[in-house]
Amino acid sequence: MVRSGAVTLQEVARVAGVSPRTVSNVVNGYxxxxxxxxxxxxxxxxxxxYRTNAAARSLRTGRTGMLGLVLPALDQPYFAELTRAVVREAxxxxxxxxxxxxxxxxDRERELLRGPRGAMFDGVVLSPLALTxxxxxxxxxxxxxxxxxxxxxxxxxxxVHIDDVAAAREATAHLLASGRSRVGAIGLQSGPRAQTGMQRAEGFALALADAGLSPEPGLLRHVxxxxRAAGFAAMSDLLDGPDRPDAVFCxxxxxxxxxxxxxxxRGVRVPQDVALIGFDDVEESRYLTPSLSSVRPDRDAIAREAVGRLLARLGDPTGRAPAQDVLVAHTLAVRESTAVANSG
Incomplete structure (x- = not known):
């Protein structure tokens, strides 16, 4: 029964048998x-x-109905999978x-926070690398x-975040529990953009200390x-060294x-010669040969909490509610690359 010409909100209300206010509530996601x-x-x-007049609604409410999701890299599977979850929640x-x-x-991160491009958003979910x-x-x-x-x-x-230190500690402890003792690490970083690497390195070192071990400098690789290219180069360097690791936390x-x-x-068998564990549990990890053990952040919970916090802020007329630190759960997805019975 779609007709030509503009359909009014009042006509929708009459057909639905409700008030125009109820139609407005539905259209605006109340x-x-x-x-x-x-x-x-x-x-x-x-x-x-019926189609809403987005421009008129924006003028009336001061809202655009759009949320910004600002990420460092869209070609990384973790961020692609996170985007899907955020879009679903929003x-x-x-x-x-x-x-x-x-x-x-x-500069790009700052522009999206306070520049004209960022002004189109009612709120922003941001994964920063370089902001102070x-x-x-x-x-x-x-x-x-x-x-x-x-x-x-x-x-x-x-x-909204997971505990990177605890997650890295658990991943390393899992390698040690499988009988490995020369555990290497790939992913250390330095500089202002290195917070993720620093926290995961801290968890790695804590797990070794729990087992009475210390990180061996010859088994650590910065990237x-x-x-993928950085992982290939770093692992090649480890394998070409005088003392190969028997496990590596990436x-x-x-x-x-x-x-x-x-x-x-190089003909090095995984997990028989070297066990490998990763971090993020992207879909690709389940289909490798051997399948990859990994730290699994709860992406759905991250998306749900992030969008929920934005909605709470947008619904707060005072704008003075204290900031919240939301810790989201993580688990270990144990697969073939660490020679432990497949759990996922």
Missing amino acids: QHVAPATRARVQAAIDDLG TAAGFTVVVDQTDGDP PADLRAADPDRPVVLLGERPAGTACDH DAYD FSDLLAVGALRACLS
């Missing part, structure tokens, strides 16, 4: 509408072909997600920001990026993918 009423209104909207709340990539460039606390304090106070990953010290933004799954390829290219 949660407190009975499911049966919402379904009846949505059916009328679909039947009549769509259910009536928002559209605009995804932007920064490549870890501090001063950058975050200078952000537009009317646009809430939720940080993912490592939060710079001294910031007052909501923060410039968490990608600080990301992509590093582990490259490390696995380096082992196979």
Whole structure:
């Protein structure tokens, strides 16, 4: 029954048998509408072909209905899978997600926080690599920001994350529990963008200390990026050294993918000669040969908490609620690469 010409909100209300206010509540994603009423209104909207006037709504409410998701790299599987989860949560709340990539460039990150491009967003979910606390304090106070990953010290933004130190400690302890003793690490970094690497290195060292061991400098490899090529190069270097490790903790799954390829290219068997474990549990890790053990962050919970914190901020008329630090669970996905019975 879609007709030509503009359909008004009042016509939708008449067909659905509700008030124009109820139609407005459904269109704007207001949660407190009975499911049966919402379904009846949505059916009328679909039947009549009603379309909202986004510009008029923005002028009326001061909202665009869009959330920004700002990530360092969209070609990394972890961020692609996280994006899918965030879009699902935001769509259910009536928002559209605009995804932007920064490549870890501090100027780009600052622009999306306080520049004209960022002004299109009602709120921003941001995974920063290079921002300082001063950058975050200078952000537009009317646009809430939720940080993912490592939060710079001294910031007052909501923060959703896993415990990287504890997760790395568990991954390393798993390698040690399988009888390995010469455990290497790939993924150490230094500099202002190295918070993730530093925390995972800390967890690695703590697990060794728990077992009465110390990190062996000859078994540690720094990388410039968490990608396959860096993992291949670092693992090749370890295997070409005088003392090969019998296990390696890679600080990301992509590093582990490259490390696995380096082992196979040299005839080194995984897990018989070297056990490998990664971090992020991206879908690719389940389909490698051998399948890759990995730290599994609860991506769905990260997305749910991040979008939920933005909605709470947008619904707070005072804007003065204290920042929340939300810790999300992680687990170990144990697979063939560590020679332990497959659990996933």
